[in-house]
Amino acid sequence: MNYLKAIVFLVVLGCSHGLSAQLGFCAGNSGSPIFTEDFGTGTTNGPALPAGTTTYTYVNGAPDDGSYTIASSTAGYFDWFNIQDHTPDDVSGKAFIVNASFTPGEFYKRTITGLCENTSYEFSSWLLNLHPRSGAGCPGNGIPINVKFEIWDSTDTNLLASGDTGDIVDNTSPEWGQYALLFTTVPGQTSVILKMINNSRGGCGNDLAIDDIVFRSCGDLITLSDTANETSIYACEDDGPVSATLNASPDFSIFSNHFYQCQESTDAINWIDIPGETTDMYTTPLVNSDTYYRVKVSEDLINISNDLCNVISEVFEIILVPTPNPPNSIGDIRICENIENGILTVRVPPGMLVNWYDAPTGGTLVASNTTSFTTDTAGTYYAEAVPTVANCPSDTSTAVTLEFYPLPVVMDEELFFCENTNITLESGVTGVTYEWNTGETTPNIAVSQPGTYTVEVTDPRGCSNIKTILLNQIDLPIIDEIFSQEYDILISTLNEGVFEYSLDGINFQDEARFSNIPGGFYTIYVRNDTSCGNVSVSYFHLVVPKFFTPNGDNINDVFKIDGIETTPDYEINLFDRYGKLLKSSSNAPMLWDGRYNNQDLPSGDYWYSIRIEGELFKGHVSLKR
Known part of the structure; x- marks a missing residue:
């Protein structure tokens, strides 16, 4: 001050x-x-x-x-x-x-x-x-x-x-x-x-x-210190008794002369003069309890006993620190293993600090000067109380245990389901509560839409885990177009997938082309490569050659439309490039050898029109000599 x-x-x-x-x-x-x-x-x-x-x-x-x-x-x-x-x-x-x-x-x-x-x-x-x-x-x-x-x-x-x-x-x-x-x-x-x-x-x-x-x-300002230049001694009670040699050092800011009287107290309130101790140095007796020392100083000997005329040195304390009790635990800690850290806590009175060890004696110091120890490693830890004024640890330490509860075991899944169907999603855990991201609270739920589904499962100890299900929809094929290329049937779809194709619903193939198929009526089946069923459509396969070669080798010598005879009502007409009708047939097969009026017609393109039950098909065929 x-x-x-x-x-x-x-x-x-x-x-x-x-x-x-x-x-x-x-x-x-x-x-x-x-x-x-x-x-x-x-x-x-x-x-x-x-x-x-x-x-x-x-x-x-x-x-x-x-x-x-x-x-x-x-x-x-x-x-x-x-x-x-x-x-x-x-x-x-x-x-x-x-x-x-x-x-x-x-x-x-x-x-x-x-x-x-x-x-x-x-x-x-x-x-x-x-x-x-x-x-x-x-x-x-x-x-x-x-x-x-x-x-x-x-x-x-x-x-x-x-x-x-x-x-x-x-x-x-x-x-x-x-x-x-x-x-x-x-x-x-x-x-x-x-x-x-x-x-x-x-x-x-x-x-x-x-x-x-x-x-x-x-x-003067009077400093009272021991031979180690300390202004107090805090010793463990078990290490007593304690003695010190004290020296009073004035700063000479006011007094030219100095007269001394040493004093002693057991409470730092009531002081008594120590008989005969009137110098600047004093060796205390061995003390077994808290004792306080100070020195009265005056510039004139006549004033040393008048407290209105002297000044007082700083107080030198000899404090015998008792061995503290071990800390009080607030209890072992048991938490779910998905919590990052556990916090172990003890209580000590004011004026105490706490050190933590990994063994009851001779262990490794894991935390110091803290009543709370944070760790992510399960085990038993030991808290020791130490007074802040002296290294006088408690005789015993307090054991506090950290235990991690296992979480409910879940297995994430990726599932597939067929379009236009429902699928049941299962939590796969019993004895817990359930909370799906759909809001449902049952072990299993039925859904009909693809997406990501989660369920949080919580056991009776409050430990939770989350299962994630990625649900994929298997789409049915959407047939876009079926067309014939001579004896081949080709199928295209509007959507993509790993599709299989069939003409009888029994035998399926990976290719969308059926080769060398006779003309006629067929049911086209398309399915995914799973058991999601199939889609089908009726198709009339009309085989019209692109060319024919009437050279007498009995190979492709005539122009013939295959499959048309399976229809009850049809009509076929052939024309030259000028629109002249060369041959015609109604509801009967037509074979043309490339002659008109018993004369061979030259090589070239000739045109046809085919009417089948009101539907008209037009195209051309090449005659090659």
Whole structure:
């Protein structure tokens, strides 16, 4: 805290002008307050300060220039900030509210008694500029605060110390600032007079609040450490008793001389002097329980026994740390194996840390300084409690087990089904609950559409697994066209697939062409290569040759239409290139040898028209000689 005060002072110093070199905080160790003025508490103003404390006039409300009040709030006072007092944890705490007089001069005076001779002191007070920057009451900024602190002897004739705060200007928000002054009493001096003087004129601004005026002794900062330069010892209780040689090291920031008195305590509250231990070094006896040591230090031997005149070193602790109980487990962890990690947790009291091992003794450290251990490996782990202040582990460790439950076993599938049929999808697991992506909750479901189906199965322990079924539809063939190429029948489909073809519904082939098939009526069957059934269509296979060669070799010597005789009503007509009718037949087979009127016709193309039960077919045939 002393260093913090020094930082605050340096910040103030950097923002002030004309600051006396004597204004400053105790650079060493501040003692207990000898005098404190916090102006009391309450929601009503007052009471007025004792006679002789101030030359200003007390008012019960907003003070005008040259007046003051004692109040817990400045609400409604001109355009000032509405503030609370500075004293920490005060309820309706009051402050000294001052509206400076038009003439600079003294506005606070107080005699401080009970001081020690030949002792350095710190006087401090908290000040606040009540006027807001660019407030409505003053054009521009108000007159800044500037206060001089003075310490006089008890006769009010000798000035012992003085210092100025410098200008404390308006701010955008209320900010308390602490200011301090150091002085030293002379031999025989036990009281002084404190004065606060307004360095600025009154008027628009120079309005201030004052709180927490404190006098305390100021001495060196005393460090108490052992031969290892440690400022405390935390040892395991089982390793006791413990002893230490302590050395008191002042920083010489205040005192020129040092007188010592070692003290001992069992609770760090009630202290007793250790007889005869009046040097800067002390070797403790062997201790089996918590014991605390400190040193009182004064600059004058006469002040060593007066706690208002000396300062206290830092406390050296010898703490015997008991062996802790092992941690408390919150229970073994059993989780489904598809959960990535298990978290094992124990509880320990405050001030304990936990280390985890993979064996009850002599194991490998797997986690340190954590009450929770996360792992993806099943097994039993062991938690050990260790105090944070010393390596005194518990005699035993706490076993915590992580177990992974197996998931329901499922097998993904890819299935096929025939178009226009239903198929039953099976979960393949019993003793679980089911949730299909169709919304159904039965072990098996019937579907009629291809796609991806999933079922989440959950066992009684809450472990779930998901089965995925990819369902493919086997489409029936769609016959697009059947046509004849002389004695061959060709079949085409609108869709693709691995199809098989048949002319009798019994014997199937992979090829879509049937070769050397006599003309006539046929039923064409097409199916997929599975048992999804087939589609069929009736087809009349009319065999019309593309050419014939009437050369007498008995091979293809005549033009003959095969299969037409299987129809009850037909008519065939042959024409030359000029449309001359060469031969005709009705409901009877027609054989043409390439002659007309017993004359051989020349090679060339000849045209035919065939009518079968109202349907007309036209084409040409080549005659080759």
